[in-house]
Amino acid sequence: MNYFNLFQIPQKFNIDKNKLINNFYELQKKYHPDNCDKNHLNENKKILISIQINKGFNILKNKFTRANHLLEINKKKYKIKEKYIFNKKKTLIEKFQLYEEIQKIKNQSNSFTKINIFIKNIKIKLNLYFLEFNKKIKEKKINSADQVYGHICFIYKILKKAQNLKNTLTNE
Template sequence: MNYFHLFQLPQQFEIDKQILINTFYELQKKYHPDMCNKKILHKKNQLSMAIKINQGFNILNNKFTRANYLLKIYKKKFSFKENHTINEKEILLEKFKLYEKIQKIKNKPNSYKKINFFIKKIKNKLSFNFQNFNKNIKEKKINSANKIFFHISFIYKILQKLKKIKKIMYKKKEKK
């Protein structure tokens, strides 16, 4: 099942979130076993469809999972062969430097403010990479989009780690 088709969205990275949300509620009203008045499908099929609707919504609603899903579609469509020319050394070095910076921030006074600033920088970096990903997908440059997504995956993990650290710092801050 293609989730873009399910939600009546063009198969592209940039989507209209309002259409996604509205279509989600329409589909849930139509297929959710608890909400469906008509017997369109057998109860088991209704549940299966409701699960697919939820999965599709969760994938398309998040930029990271949407990019990953779109890349998978294009890889199948263009019979993409993995090309391992991604400069892993460069990315590993960047990853090491970012983790090092996180450790330095954690151990400094006023670290909560600094972690917030660092999160903003990482979000900007992610945004820039998503723009490049979108451009390459539009131009059907799947190999380039794949390389960019590899980088996005790494930055996304850093952002998740930073958010966890921020949460821990906030709890410590509240206790004082």
């Protein structure tokens, strides 16, 4: 299902979140099982539609899941079947370097300050990848967008690992 169509918002990465929220409430008013006695839909159909509305809202409100949904739609539209495979050597080196940096920070006396700086830098990197993703989608370069999304997923995992370390340091 194309959730951009469901919520009647343009099929692009940067969306109007207020419009998404407003359309979500309008759809729920219309189709929620508790509210739509006027419609001639049976109870099961009402529940299924409401579930789709909730699922679509959760996908579109989150930039990671929205990016993935946008890729899926465009891959179908342009009949792209292959999945991007990372340049394994380059990716592994980057991955090891970032994990190594987290390990080094973990063992330093000022680790809390350093992990905050690391997290800030990773968030900047992530935002740059999202900007690049948006550009590739606008240009309809779906394979390139898929490559960038792969990097986004990788950097997001690094971010989560760093945030876990921060939480551990906070609790010590």
